[in-house]
Amino acid sequence: MNSELTVLDIILNSGALEIMVMLILLGMSIASWTMIIKRSQVLSEASRKAIQFEDRFWSGIDLSQLYKEVQARKDDLTGSEQIFYSGFKEFARLHRSNDKVPEAVMEGTSRAMRVSLSKEVDELETNLPFLATVGSISPYIGLFGTVLGIMTAFIALGAMKQPTLATVAPGIAGALIATAMGLFAAIPAVMFYNRLTNKVSKLEHTYATFMEEFSSILHRQAFAANQEK
Template sequence: MENMNIVDLFFGASLLVQCIMLLLLGFSVMSWAVIFQRSRILNKAKKQITHFDEKFWSADELNSLYNETQKNKDNITGTEHIFYAGFKEFSRLFQINPNMPEAALDGASRAMRLSMNRELDSLEQNIPFLGTVGSISPYIGLFGTVWGIMHAFIALGAVKQATLQMVAPGIAEALIATAIGLFAAIPAVMAFNRLTLQVTRIEQNFLNFIDEFSAILQRQAVAVRK
């Protein structure tokens, strides 16, 4: 008992508890992979927003900025893609009927919101998995613990006199499942909350840009009509 370690406890557990431990370890590994991947992508998205905001507000003409963006349209993301979608739709509708700028503005707004939703879907990818891991891992671990303890006491039923030394290894083996469940769940929940907050802030930046750009397009349409 004194020389027993986690590896010994794992191999001493029942097959079902071992499977549960491996499942939880797999959840943990996948969670950390998602955490690192999404953190990198979201940090890149925030930098892109800052970069394009500077580029947008320093541009002399929207047409020249649109032409520059169009040359690289297959690689643009974030607010740059929202700008491209909105300006493209506005220009198309305004050319069809310059006497109805309201229709062009409505079309541009719809195009920008559709583009924003696609961007958010891409940013949120795999983040719900972290919430799922955080929710179910403790219960899966608890199930392994209950099963392991039940298995240990059933084995002790055949013994006439049970001692603490006989009971302790079985209970310890079972409790490892709960510990691994918490090990998988706690980082997943913390990362889920942090990454979700980052996506919410990015979404707010997108919405702010759509409102600001829509106001600019409206002023431009009124100026053309005059």
């Protein structure tokens, strides 16, 4: 009879604490996969938008015209577009009031873009710490469930007059399932945490490079305008 037990039968015949541990691990696994899929889509979209905007930026379009286009949808800006919008807006504001002090103009412009860069990176990193947490604690939660299951199996074994392997095997198997579920939750979480973190780092580098290049253009404009006066 025991040889016909399925994994589901073993789980259902486990103790209440073991089942609770398995449910926790199952919930963590579902939550991590949901975040993995969502973050992967967000980062892919962010990468696509960054390439698309930079192609537009370097197409030779007048920056004032590009700013007007971006301003028209300022509530939906992300990534390089948001950095450009914040920088150009601050540059135009400071240039009107400090046109004879280009250093002050560039300092304020750079500060505005750095703030935008920081906010964009924080947004990209949303939920990544949760994946790291799942990856680090799931094996221990699974091990806790395994210890509980083995303890229960050996207590039951001690109460039997003629114990056999067949009588305790389902209990031990159920305990080991908890460890397997812990690894099932942890391994994808760690793998995708590393992968997504690498994508965030690449996007941050892309944004920072764009910010420096844009700052150089604005720097030349600020000092050129000051020399003309």
